[in-house]
Amino acid sequence: MKHLLDTASLDRDDIDELMELTDAFVEVSQRPIPKVPTLRGRTVALLFYEDSTRTRLSFETAAKRLSADTMTFGVSGSSVTKGESLRDTALTIEAMGVDAVVVRHRSSGAPHRVASWIDASVINGGDGWHDHPTQGLLDCYTLRARLGSLTGRRIAIVGDVKHSRVARADVWAFAALGAEVVLVAPPTLLPPSVEGWPVTVAHHLDDVLGSVDVVALLRMQRERTTEALIPSLREYTARYGLTVARARRLGENAVIMHPGPMNRGVEIAPEVADDPRAVIVDQVRNGVALRMAVLFRLLGAEARSAPAVVDLPAEPAEAVRA
Amino acid sequence: MAERERRISPPYGGVFVPRTRVLDRDDVARAIWRMAHEIVERNHGLDGVIVVGLQTGGCWIADRVADALESIEQVRPEVGVLDVAFYRDDIGLRPVLPETVTDIPDDIDGRQVVLVDDVLFTGRTIRAALGALHDYGRPRSVQLAVMVDRGHRELPIRPDYVGKNLPTRRDEMVDVHVDGVDLGEMVR
Numbered sequence: 090m091k092h093l094l095d096t097a098s099l100d101r102d103d104i105d106e107l108m109e110l111t112d113a114f115v116e117v118s119q120r121p122i123p124k125v126p127t128l129r130g131r132t133v134a135l136l137f138y139e140d141s142t143r144t145r146l147s148f149e150t151a152a153k154r155l156s157a158d159t160m161t162f163g164v165s166g167s168s169v170t171k172g173e174s175l176r177d178t179a180l181t182i183e184a185m186g187v188d189a190v191v192v193r194h195r196s197s198g199a200p201h202r203v204a205s206w207i208d209a210s211v212i213n214g215g216d217g218w219h220d221h222p223t224q225g226l227l228d229c230y231t232l233r234a235r236l237g238s239l240t241g242r243r244i245a246i247v248g249d250v251k252h253s254r255v256a257r258a259d260v261w262a263f264a265a266l267g268a269e270v271v272l273v274a275p276p277t278l279l280p281p282s283v284e285g286w287p288v289t290v291a292h293h294l295d296d297v298l299g300s301v302d303v304v305a306l307l308r309m310q311r312e313r314t315t316e317a318l319i320p321s322l323r324e325y326t327a328r329y330g331l332t333v334a335r336a337r338r339l340g341e342n343a344v345i346m347h348p349g350p351m352n353r354g355v356e357i358a359p360e361v362a363d364d365p366r367a368v369i370v371d372q373v374r375n376g377v378a379l380r381m382a383v384l385f386r387l388l389g390a391e392a393r394s395a396p397a398v399v400d401l402p403a404e405p406a407e408a409v410r411a
Numbered sequence: 412m413a414e415r416e417r418r419i420s421p422p423y424g425g426v427f428v429p430r431t432r433v434l435d436r437d438d439v440a441r442a443i444w445r446m447a448h449e450i451v452e453r454n455h456g457l458d459g460v461i462v463v464g465l466q467t468g469g470c471w472i473a474d475r476v477a478d479a480l481e482s483i484e485q486v487r488p489e490v491g492v493l494d495v496a497f498y499r500d501d502i503g504l505r506p507v508l509p510e511t512v513t514d515i516p517d518d519i520d521g522r523q524v525v526l527v528d529d530v531l532f533t534g535r536t537i538r539a540a541l542g543a544l545h546d547y548g549r550p551r552s553v554q555l556a557v558m559v560d561r562g563h564r565e566l567p568i569r570p571d572y573v574g575k576n577l578p579t580r581r582d583e584m585v586d587v588h589v590d591g592v593d594l595g596e597m598v599r
Contacts, residue, residue, distance in 0.1 A: 113494065113509040122546045125497040155497075385497075 092204045092211045093383055096225040096261040104229060104265055110382035111230050111375070117154065118378050128157040131388055134187040135161045136178070136203075137214070138169070138194040143349060143373060144214050144223070148191050151380035157388075160187065175199060176206055183207040188388050192216070197254075210387040218252050224348055225258030227379040229266060231368050232303060234375070235344050240267035245297050247273040247329055248307030248356055251280050251318075255348045256307055260288055271297055273329065277318040294329050298338045305346040306331055309356045322355050329356070336361045344368055425599035427586055434575055434592040439558070442574035443472065446556050447479035449572050450525055453554070457484050459522045461550075465540055466494035466511055468529030468587060472558055476527055489516040493526075498539035513543070520548040525572075529587035531557040534568035558587045 090103065117125055133152040137145055145161070152159045162182065164170070169178060175194070182190060189210040192200040197217030204211040215221040232239055244263050250256045250272050263270050264287035271289045272279065283290060291297050298304075309325055319325045326332070331345065336358070339345070345357075345367040353359040362369060434442065454460050457480060464473025473490055481487040496509040526540055537555060544553060556572035561579040575592065579585065586593045 110509065113496075113512050116512045116514075117497070120546060121548070125546070126542065127497040 090386060092200075093222050093387065094200050094204060094211065094213045095220045096222045096258045096265075097220075099222070099226075099262070099265060101265050101267070104226065104262060107226060107379070107382050107386060108230055108233055110386060111379045114154075114378040114381040114385070115375070117381070118374075124154050124156060126156045127385060127389055128152070128155040131155075131157040131188040132186060133157050133159050133384065134182050134185075134190045134209075135159060135214070136182065136190055136192045137162065138164050138175075138192075138199070139215070141193055141215070143376065144193065144221075147373070147376040148212075148214065148223075148380050150377050151384055154377070155381055155384055155389075157188075157384065160185070175202065179203045179206050183209055189384065212383060212387065215254055218254055219257060221254040221258045222262075223376070223380055223383060224255050225262035226383070227372060227376045228255075228259050228305065228346060228348070229262045230375050230379050231346065231371050232263075232344060233266075234371070235368060236302065236342075238267075239263060242268045242302040243271065243300055244268050244303040244305060245271050245273050245291075245294075245301045246305045246307065247294060247331070248309055249278045249313060250274050250307065251278050252310070252313075253307045259305060260286055264288075268303075271301070273297055275319065275329070278313070294331075294335065298335055301343070302340070303344045303346065304331060304339065306356045308348065308350065309352055311352075326355055330358065331356065331361050332358045333360050336364060336366075339366065342366075346372060348372065425597045427584055427593075427595055428598045429586065429593035429595035431594045432591055433559075433577060433585075433594050436590045439574070439587075439589070439591055440475075442558065443475045444479050446572040446574060447476050447483055450476070450480065450554070450556070451483055453571070454523055457486055457488050459551070460488045460525060461491060461516065461519060461522050462488050462525050462527060463491040463493050463515065463544075465526060465528040465536065466492060466496075466509070466513075469527045471589065472529060472556075472587075473527040476525075476556065491515040493540055493543055495536055495539035495543050498542045500535060500539070515544075515547050518548060519544065519550045521551050523552050523554065524550040525554045525556055527556045529558050530585050531555070531560045531568075531570050531573075532563055534564045534566035537568050538566050559585050559592055561585050 117123055135145055135148055149159050187209050189212060191212045191214040192203050193214035194216050197219035199216050200211050200213040213220055213222050236242060246256050246259055260270050271291055273291045273294050313319055314321060343366055345364060347357055347369045351357055351362060353362055462473050462477050464470035470492055477488055477490045492511060492514045494509045494511055494513045524544060554571040557570045558574035559577050560570055560573045561577050563581055584595055584597050
């Protein structure tokens with residue numbers, strides 16, 4: 090695996106391997122000194138064309154806990170304000186000698202373009218409405234920690250699927266692990282077509298509550314009301330919000346997820362966000378370990394299943410020194 | 412532990428073909444029994460002793476050593492598991508993925524840690540293990556027990572307890588398992 094660009098191209102084995110690796114990094118994160126020298130001397134550049142708190146901090150923490158150096162590139166205060174193109178910026182960063190670039194961009198597909206221009210590993214840190222693979226993977230990890238296997242589990246993804254890269258990441262990652270995904274949203278907040286997606290669609294949250302193991306909520310952006318996609322936030326909450334009454338109808342072992350940042354009182358009731366069935370804080374905590382696993386996987390280790398990169402020498406140690 | 416990477420990744424290393432049986436099942440049991448006595452002798456009992464097996468080959472030996480220590484002293488020392496994948500100096504050059512989650516019991520500050528591995532070869536795994544251990548605390552001493560010392564050291568590291576000193580060629584391979592120790596070659 091050289092890049093991590095989208096979730097749809099990961100198969101079950103890839104995801105399982107990353108999950109096992111994440112277990113090891115969760116242990117590292119719990120140590121008195123939560124740092125290992127694994128990626129000493131490697132540099133990870135964070136190329137963020139869009140605002141982000143948790144993803145950027147999470148990647149930065151992950152890289153530092155692996156002893157890699159980080160360079161953070163935010164758009165304001167950079168040459169982008171002088172009109173530098175994405176390609177030129179990427180080439181400039183590469184010329185400084187980086188091993189991996191995390192790209193967050195408002196345009197779908199930007200990380201793919203960057204990957205075609207430079208030799209370093211590229212990690213998609215969220216692109217437009219397209220994908221956010223590390224979020225999808227950490228959601229898988231969080232569910233796996235709670236539920237064991239995802240096979241045969243029924244997962245509802247509720248809210249603004251149309252504009253959500255998290256929803257797209259989750260759909261493919263959950264489906265790869267054998268879960269059954271149902272999208273719950275008003276027609277205006279669904280993509281024009283879900284043809285080819287491994288999902289079913291429902292328009293009423295109340296219809297699916299009794300049958301799901303997991304409710305994954307999406308953030309409701311206020312500007313969607315001005316775009317007339319929903320009549321009002323209050324009406325959205327009335328029909329799609331996870332209220333206390335709705336949460337009561339979920340099973341005792343159900344899991345409630347939210348990628349953050351939350352609008353308490355809109356898509357999720359404040360009491361529900363603090364419910365013991367909610368794993369919202371776990372999602373953030375696991376995010377660091379999962380991103381360590383991704384960085385380690387791309388920069389540190391060759392795959393067990395990869396073609397023979399190690400031509401086993403008669404004197405292995407000497408070869409390693411060279 | 413050089414053995415380990417080859418064993419866990421069959422496509423890279425080919426197939427191990429044993430040529431000579433160096434120790435049989437009983438010899439292995441006796442070696443473990445003797446090393447356990449030496450550990451007790453060196454540490455004047457088991458006060459503060461923690462036995463840590465190196466993933467993966469050292470783990471079962473660490474358990475067996477702890478069993479032996481328990482029957483000698485009537486107390487079972489704490490047993491831990493250490494995976495050094497994140498501490499190796501050859502990351503990216505070899506297919507090294509952690510096999511299990513490291514599990515170091517309790518606080519190791521001021522304790523005597525006995526590291527246990529199957530084969531001591533270049534010493535690089537042990538160097539990595541010392542680095543890893545350092546991140547958990549500051550033991551009063553670290554001792555090393557290995558089933559086989561096959562020579563070819565590249566670092567100033569020596570074992571404290573040895574099951575068997577076994578002169579080898581570099582291209583040979585040593586396989587340690589419950590039923591004995593075999594010397595042979597990797598054949599592709």
